[in-house]
Amino acid sequence: VEPRTPAAARRSTRSDARRNYDRLVAAAGEAFAEHGSQASLDDIARRAGVGPGTLYRHFPAREDLIAAALQDRVEALCEQARGLRDIESPVAALGIWLRALIEHSTTYRGLAASLIARQLATQADATASSHAALRAAGMALVSRAQQAGQIRADIDATAILRLVNAIAWASEQSPDGPDYRERHLQIVLDGLRAGPAGP
Amino acid sequence: VEPRTPAAARRSTRSDARRNYDRLVAAAGEAFAEHGSQASLDDIARRAGVGPGTLYRHFPAREDLIAAALQDRVEALCEQARGLRDIESPVAALGIWLRALIEHSTTYRGLAASLIARQLATQADATASSHAALRAAGMALVSRAQQAGQIRADIDATAILRLVNAIAWASEQSPDGPDYRERHLQIVLDGLRAGPAGP
DNA sequence: ACCTGAACACCGTTCAAGT
DNA sequence: ACCTGAACACCGTTCAAGT
Numbered sequence: 001v002e003p004r005t006p007a008a009a010r011r012s013t014r015s016d017a018r019r020n021y022d023r024l025v026a027a028a029g030e031a032f033a034e035h036g037s038q039a040s041l042d043d044i045a046r047r048a049g050v051g052p053g054t055l056y057r058h059f060p061a062r063e064d065l066i067a068a069a070l071q072d073r074v075e076a077l078c079e080q081a082r083g084l085r086d087i088e089s090p091v092a093a094l095g096i097w098l099r100a101l102i103e104h105s106t107t108y109r110g111l112a113a114s115l116i117a118r119q120l121a122t123q124a125d126a127t128a129s130s131h132a133a134l135r136a137a138g139m140a141l142v143s144r145a146q147q148a149g150q151i152r153a154d155i156d157a158t159a160i161l162r163l164v165n166a167i168a169w170a171s172e173q174s175p176d177g178p179d180y181r182e183r184h185l186q187i188v189l190d191g192l193r194a195g196p197a198g199p
Numbered sequence: 200v201e202p203r204t205p206a207a208a209r210r211s212t213r214s215d216a217r218r219n220y221d222r223l224v225a226a227a228g229e230a231f232a233e234h235g236s237q238a239s240l241d242d243i244a245r246r247a248g249v250g251p252g253t254l255y256r257h258f259p260a261r262e263d264l265i266a267a268a269l270q271d272r273v274e275a276l277c278e279q280a281r282g283l284r285d286i287e288s289p290v291a292a293l294g295i296w297l298r299a300l301i302e303h304s305t306t307y308r309g310l311a312a313s314l315i316a317r318q319l320a321t322q323a324d325a326t327a328s329s330h331a332a333l334r335a336a337g338m339a340l341v342s343r344a345q346q347a348g349q350i351r352a353d354i355d356a357t358a359i360l361r362l363v364n365a366i367a368w369a370s371e372q373s374p375d376g377p378d379y380r381e382r383h384l385q386i387v388l389d390g391l392r393a394g395p396a397g398p
Numbered sequence: 399a400c401c402t403g404a405a406c407a408c409c410g411t412t413c414a415a416g417t
Numbered sequence: 418a419c420c421t422g423a424a425c426a427c428c429g430t431t432c433a434a435g436t
Contacts (some may be wrong), residue, residue, distance in 0.1 A: 017400060042428060051402045056430070113312065117372045155386070159379045162372055163386065166365035173316045173361060180358045187354070187362065191390030216419060241409060250421045255411070 021058050023048040029069045036109030037066055066115045067130050070107065074134050077104055081137035091150035094141045095189055098164050101138065102181055105168035112169040121162035135161070151192040163188060220257050222247040228268045235308030236265055265314045266329050269306065273333050276303055280336035290349035293340045294388055297363050300337065301380050304367035311368040320361035334360070350391040362387060 027047035031039035041062065045055040059065040067074075077100060084093040105112040119131035120138070135158075142157035167184045174180060226246035230238035240261065244254040258264040266273075279299060283292040304311040318330035319337070334357075341356035366383045373379060 014400065020401080040428065041430090051404095052430075053403075053432080054401055057400075062429095117369075121369075122373050152386075155379075155382050159373075159382065162369045162379070163366070163383050166369035167362070169368055170316075170320075170361045170365035174321050174358075180354075180361070183354050183358065184362050186395075187351075187390035187393075188386060189390070190393035191386035191388070194386075194389035194393055196385075213419065219420080239409065240411095250423095251411080252413080252422075253420055256419075261410095 017058075020048065020050050020054055024050065024055055024058055024065070025068045028065050032066065032069060032108040032111075037062075037111045037114040041065075063115050063119070063129075066108075066111070067119070070104075070115075071130055073104055073107065074130055077101065078133050078137050081141060084141065085144075089150070090141070090145040090148040091189070091193065094145045094151070095185070097138070097141050098189075099182070099185060101134075101161075101164060102168045102171070102185065105165055106171060106181075109172060112165055112172065116165050116168075117162075121158055121165050151189075152195045154196045155192075160192070216257075219247065219249050219253055223249065223254055223257055223264070224267045227264050231265065231268060231307040231310075236261075236310045236313040240264075262314050262318070262328075265307075265310070266318070269303075269314075270329055272303055272306065273329055276300065277332050277336050280340060283340065284343075288349070289340070289344040289347045290388070290392065293344045293350070294384070296337070296340050297388075298381070298384060300333075300360075300363060301367045301370070301384065304364055305370060305380075308371060311364055311371065315364050315367070316361075320357055320364050350388075351394045353395045354391075359391070 024044065027044045028039075031044045031047060035043075041055060042052055044065070045052045048055070055065075059068065077097075080100060081097055084097055087093040087096075105116045108114075115131070119129050120135050138161050139157040142151075142160050145151045146153045146157075164185070167181060167188065170184065171181045223243065226243045227238075230243045230246060234242075240254060241251055243264070244251045247254070254264075258267065276296075276299060280296055283296055286292040286295075304315045307313075314330070318328050319334050337360050338356040341350075341359050344350045345352045345356075363384065366380060366387065369383065370380045
């Protein structure tokens with residue numbers, strides 16, 4: 001078996017494989033939007049008109065399927081991060097991007113817990129995934145703000161991304177979630193600005 | 200059927216019912232400690248030596264079983280909150296208690312997501328549960344710090360508890376979780392102190 | 399090389415039959 | 418009043434048989 005990664009399967013020469021891949025990604029996008037990132041894989045295969053084995057062949061883990069369904073959005077976020085390098089204040093740029101990241105993490109219900117948590121905010125194994133670029137983009141923005149002395153330097157970028165992702169997770173817990181995301185982010189940004197000693 | 204709530208079943212007069220209740224709680228505590236709050240309910244019933252129907256009779260939802268297994272710890276946390284009313288600085292008292300809350304939320308893997316999130320940090324339906332007292336204790340400590348002008352007042356206590364619980368959740372995401380809990384809490388506390396306008 | 403779908407293991411939940 | 422355990426529905430995952 002050659003194509004172990006979704007990327008390889010996507011580049012397959014066989015038209016039926018390529019077609020199944022696309023159908024699965026489209027079906028997954030619908031199912032995740034309806035039922036959250038824990039949507040039934042059987043149901044996704046059924047929607048796509050393929051057997052469950054075909055789904056597993058293309059996407060060995062649920063995370064791979066989620067990542068594929070999110071690919072366009074992830075690339076857009078990376079692009080936005082590149083554009084924000086030109087902004088005057090590093091901490092302002094960081095705030096804008098973290099806000100967009102929270103929105104991304106709440107694209108599907110359960111997403112913050114499913115995918116982002118592991119691939120965005122841990123040191124390990126995020127290397128091969130499409131979210132590696134997202135993680136790198138976030139870390140660059142954090143580093144820039146830290147080197148400018150605008151946010152505290154006694155915490156690493158990974159942990160900051162994890163905390164911000166936790167805000168996205170928390171916003172799923174309350175019926176009026178979106179209203180609090182902004183305030184939570186504001187509190188964390190203020191806390192990052194305050195420095196280790198406090199105000 | 201009379202005893203719908205765990206509390207009612209606990210007070211049952213029949214000795215076999217009472218014994219099964221106790222066995223289930225003990226088995227649940229072990230299983231949750233081993234496999235997290237998503238441990239198999241079938242396995243818990245097996246450990247307790249009862250049929251799955253008996254488990255459901257005593258604990259209609261997984262949350263009821265978790266709450267029962269945590270009852271002693273919850274009461275201890277409430278007791279600690281009462282003691283902290285005597286401390287000089289309201290914000291210092293709040294910090295101490297929130298630290299203990301995070302520790303509580305990480306008693307079992309997945310606990311922050313399972314139980315606390317809904318029963319501690321949402322406006323709705325937490326009334327009847329044993330966690331209602333926990334929620335009330337936390338809100339009192341927050342209010343006291345707000346009224347003393349030590350933390351910002353532009354966010355309600357429920358949302359603050361949700362954010363702090365999110366820290367507990369986040370600490371499960373990294374292998375070196377405990378190390379970052381303290382720093383995350385410090386950032387949030389600094390952000391709460393900073394006030395709406397920033398430093 | 400890829401697809402299919404039956405098969406397996408596991409789990410949550412219900413309920414008729416017991417005592 | 419409570420317990421039991423079989424039964425059902427559903428799901429993730431694997432794999433032998435196909436093309």
